[in-house]
Amino acid sequence: xxxxxxxxxxxxxxxxxxxxxxxxxxxxxxxxxxxxxxxxxxxxxxxxxxxxxxxxxxxxxxxxxxxxxxxxxxxxxxxxxxxxxxxxxxxxxxxxxxxxxxxxxxxxxxxxxxxxxxxxxxxxxxxxxx
Numbered sequence: 001x002x003x004x005x006x007x008x009x010x011x012x013x014x015x016x017x018x019x020x021x022x023x024x025x026x027x028x029x030x031x032x033x034x035x036x037x038x039x040x041x042x043x044x045x046x047x048x049x050x051x052x053x054x055x056x057x058x059x060x061x062x063x064x065x066x067x068x069x070x071x072x073x074x075x076x077x078x079x080x081x082x083x084x085x086x087x088x089x090x091x092x093x094x095x096x097x098x099x100x101x102x103x104x105x106x107x108x109x110x111x112x113x114x115x116x117x118x119x120x121x122x123x124x125x126x127x128x129x130x
Contacts, residue, residue, distance in 0.1 A: 020081050022082060025078050025081055025082055026082070028078060029075060029078045029079075029082075032071055032074060032075055032078070033075070035071060036068060036071045036072070036075070039064065039067060039068050039071065040068060042064070043061070043064045043065070043068065046060065046061070046064065047061065072098070076096070089111075091104040091106065091107060091109060091111070092109070093106050093107040093109070094106075095107065097111055
């Protein structure tokens with residue numbers, strides 16, 4: 001008998017991983033959403049400045065887009081861990097649609113209000129005042 005084993009207790013089994021703290025996950029989600037908003041605005045400003053000065057650099061655009069995609073992936077992981085969100089809509093190309101998106105970020109199709117993608121052109125009312 002081992003000197004270090006307690007009597008009456010079975011040998012410890014492998015420990016189960018701890019479930020992530022929901023409040024910490026929600027706090028991280030809020031911070032990531034704020035960072036994502038800033039990064040998207042910065043990306044738009046960067047693209048506008050590149051167009052304005054005629055100095056287009058695809059490597060910078062791809063780098064910023066990859067950063068935003070990484071943030072989106074972590075947000076999806078957090079949503080899965082929290083398990084409280086309803087299933088998010090998918091485009092017909094299979095990509096997840098972000099809340100409030102007007103176009104699919106993968107294929108560019110316009111998104112209908114119910115979350116499904118439309119393959120037809122969206123009709124807009126005319127602005128003529130007649």
